[in-house]
Amino acid sequence: MFTKILIANRGEIALRIARACKEMGIAPVAVYSDVDRVALHVAYCYEAYHIGASESRESYLNIDRIVATAKKCGAEAIHPGYGFLAENANFAQACEDAGIVFIGPTPAAIRAMGNKLGARSMMKKAGVPIVPGSDGPVSDPKEAARIAETIGYPVLLKAAAGGGGKGMRVVRGAAEFEASLKLTMGEAQASFSDASVYIEKFVENPKHIEIQVMADTHGRIITYGERECSMQRRYQKVIEEAPSPVVSPELRAALSEAGRKAAAAVNYRGAGTIEFIMDSSGKFYFLEMNTRLQVEHPVTEMVYGVDLVKQQITVADGGHLDVEQKDVVARGHAIEMRIYAEDASRGFMPSIGRINRVVLPSGPGIRNEKGVYAGYDIPIYYDPLIGKVVVWAETRIDAIQRARRALREYRCEPVRTNVDFLLWALAEPSFIDGSYHTRTIDTVFKPTSLPARDLELDLATVAAAIAAYNYRSTVRHINIDDESSSAWRRAARVEGTRRWSS
Amino acid sequence: MKFVVRVAGRESNVDIVQHNGLYEVELNGKKYTVDARNFGFTDLFSLLVDGHSFLIDSAPVRPERGEYYARVLGRHYEVDVLDELLLAARDAEKVHEHTGAYVLRAPMPGLVVHVQAEAGKHVKAGDALVIMEAMKMRNELLAEVAGVVESVAVVVGDKVDSQAPLVTITRE
Numbered sequence: 244m245f246t247k248i249l250i251a252n253r254g255e256i257a258l259r260i261a262r263a264c265k266e267m268g269i270a271p272v273a274v275y276s277d278v279d280r281v282a283l284h285v286a287y288c289y290e291a292y293h294i295g296a297s298e299s300r301e302s303y304l305n306i307d308r309i310v311a312t313a314k315k316c317g318a319e320a321i322h323p324g325y326g327f328l329a330e331n332a333n334f335a336q337a338c339e340d341a342g343i344v345f346i347g348p349t350p351a352a353i354r355a356m357g358n359k360l361g362a363r364s365m366m367k368k369a370g371v372p373i374v375p376g377s378d379g380p381v382s383d384p385k386e387a388a389r390i391a392e393t394i395g396y397p398v399l400l401k402a403a404a405g406g407g408g409k410g411m412r413v414v415r416g417a418a419e420f421e422a423s424l425k426l427t428m429g430e431a432q433a434s435f436s437d438a439s440v441y442i443e444k445f446v447e448n449p450k451h452i453e454i455q456v457m458a459d460t461h462g463r464i465i466t467y468g469e470r471e472c473s474m475q476r477r478y479q480k481v482i483e484e485a486p487s488p489v490v491s492p493e494l495r496a497a498l499s500e501a502g503r504k505a506a507a508a509v510n511y512r513g514a515g516t517i518e519f520i521m522d523s524s525g526k527f528y529f530l531e532m533n534t535r536l537q538v539e540h541p542v543t544e545m546v547y548g549v550d551l552v553k554q555q556i557t558v559a560d561g562g563h564l565d566v567e568q569k570d571v572v573a574r575g576h577a578i579e580m581r582i583y584a585e586d587a588s589r590g591f592m593p594s595i596g597r598i599n600r601v602v603l604p605s606g607p608g609i610r611n612e613k614g615v616y617a618g619y620d621i622p623i624y625y626d627p628l629i630g631k632v633v634v635w636a637e638t639r640i641d642a643i644q645r646a647r648r649a650l651r652e653y654r655c656e657p658v659r660t661n662v663d664f665l666l667w668a669l670a671e672p673s674f675i676d677g678s679y680h681t682r683t684i685d686t687v688f689k690p691t692s693l694p695a696r697d698l699e700l701d702l703a704t705v706a707a708a709i710a711a712y713n714y715r716s717t718v719r720h721i722n723i724d725d726e727s728s729s730a731w732r733r734a735a736r737v738e739g740t741r742r743w744s745s
Numbered sequence: 746m747k748f749v750v751r752v753a754g755r756e757s758n759v760d761i762v763q764h765n766g767l768y769e770v771e772l773n774g775k776k777y778t779v780d781a782r783n784f785g786f787t788d789l790f791s792l793l794v795d796g797h798s799f800l801i802d803s804a805p806v807r808p809e810r811g812e813y814y815a816r817v818l819g820r821h822y823e824v825d826v827l828d829e830l831l832l833a834a835r836d837a838e839k840v841h842e843h844t845g846a847y848v849l850r851a852p853m854p855g856l857v858v859h860v861q862a863e864a865g866k867h868v869k870a871g872d873a874l875v876i877m878e879a880m881k882m883r884n885e886l887l888a889e890v891a892g893v894v895e896s897v898a899v900v901v902g903d904k905v906d907s908q909a910p911l912v913t914i915t916r917e
Contacts, residue, residue: 593880627880703815706803707824
């Protein structure tokens with residue numbers, strides 16, 4: 244087994260990985276940027292090395308520096324966490340070339356899944372359901388119309404050379420197809436100098452369901468059920484749960500089988516997640532595979548009683564997954580809430596500055612993943628995720644109640660956090676009844692969705708007035724221009740002045 | 746001490762005196778006895794009001810301007826606690842706000858990644874002036890008033906502190 248693992252990450256996930264290392268008797272090594280000298284992961288690991296300036300590309304994205312640091316300190320393996328270099332095939336390759344184990348899949352598997360088009364055809368071949376659509380770019384209007392008819396409306400037109408939502412258009416029926424196609428192709432030509440488009444089935448208001456897989460290098464692939472991550476704001480997950488409230492045992496078996504096929508198709512090793520979109524009838528389609536640990540992995544850990552990070556390390560070391568699929572049984576319900584330093588009432592503006600006090604929720608069924616501490620300045624360079632609160636309870640409704648209780652205990656003062664927004668989300672009727680989908684938050688939430696109750700305003704008024712009263716009571720006697728200051732105090736001041744001037 | 750307290754668009758009159766360790770608070774004419782104790786920190790209060798118990802964070806933010814915050818039941822509020830002097834200062838500011846130049850300030854420290862504002866150009870309220878990046882997110886800063894851009898203090902690539910002036914607009 245490894246004796247030392249370098250963690251090429253920061254924040255809560257660096258702590259999460261370091262904790263697994265310590266429990267396995269492995270020394271965790273931190274790397275840090277300029278501003279992160281005082282970040283929590285540095286103090287938490289056994290060793291820590293500076294790798295560059297605060298900007299990510301100078302430090303946490305600096306492949307050469309990270310690999311050299313691992314070599315120098317004698318780490319046998321590197322855990323990339325999530326984000327930064329976690330899905331960078333060149334990084335995985337650089338580790339391999341340097342004789343260091345990359346805790347994740349092979350560079351080839353990362354590349355295969357990183358190429359969205361290639362992954363799509365590969366999944367189709369492997370028998371994983373994909374969103375029906377054209378197999379390649381289309382530029383002939385007649386052929387396009389025929390494909391749209393075969394797929395069935397509504398369809399989505401996507402500029403072949405576009406990306407990130409640019410050059411996309413939904414077509415709801417044959418009548419508007421020709422005009423829409425002309426517009427999309429015209430825009431595609433103007434923006435990307437390539438008029439060709441992809442056509443695919445438009446899945447309306449889909450749910451986001453993902454399957455956790457873990458594979459060792461001896462051919463064993465274990466699936467750990469699904470997570471539902473449909474509570475998203477602008478495609479950013481904010482609340483995740485396991486299991487999904489709408490996935491039946493039969494559907495779970497089908498999803499898991501698809502996940503297993505996807506992983507097998509790329510000879511996967513380590514932890515991976517196959518993301519699907521699912522329509523309201525339970526039809527699901529492959530979206531992409533994340534070839535790394537997910538932010539929301541704790542909900543799976545809590546319902547399956549498993550430590551995915553330890554398993555990652557074990558299989559990276561060539562070990563066997565010591566578990567049979569039939570023994571993988573979920574119990575209860577888990578919900579994760581991502582705590583971001585942002586102000587929901589002001590368009591989710593990031594909130595930065597010094598944290599004076601952190602009070603994390605505790606009590607039955609609560610797990611905190613944190614990356615900050617009291618006295619810490621939230622830096623501007625990285626993701627505003629300051630922690631995660633994960634709850635477990637026997638039933639989903641108990642888990643929701645526990646989540647609400649936990650959030651009310653959460654304090655990270657005085658920076659603004661999204662706790663009020665999360666409380667709103669947990670009370671959203673479609674979340675409670677399980678019918679929510681990936682567009683729910685963006686269509687339902689408004690800044691005015693957080694109305695102030697009279698009681699809260701009364702309490703805020705009284706508390707702030709008391710704070711002001713106390714503040715003034717303490718500053719009054721150091722105010723030297725205060726006319727009410729007594730004669731002896733004035734005399735003392737004169738005395739002091741004289742002493743200094745003599 | 747008499748204050749005018751403003752929170753979330755609501756204004757109240759508060760009169761507060763300390764008496765035997767308790768606070769006698771008159772809120773909009775209604776009297777309460779509030780037992781407020783610090784819980785380990787000067788900005789964390791346990792409040793007991795008629796036997797009802799609340800744990801509330803509250804502290805000065807910019808006390809010289811009367812700015813405080815309070816966090817109640819998971820919600821964060823910005824609270825203005827104003828005495829006569831601060832109230833007069835606020836009113837004067839308000840008059841100035843409606844006549845003088847409007848200055849767009851950075852709401853947080855960050856990097857200027859795009860500058861749409863151009864000196865001499867006319868802008869409407871709601872027009873994007875500057876895009877700032879902080880914590881991997883881009884934030885579009887919009888004009889709150891209509892007018893003519895008098896000056897632009899930043900260029901793309903500038904790192905600015907919170908409250909740094911970015912764009913000055915002469916109101917119309």
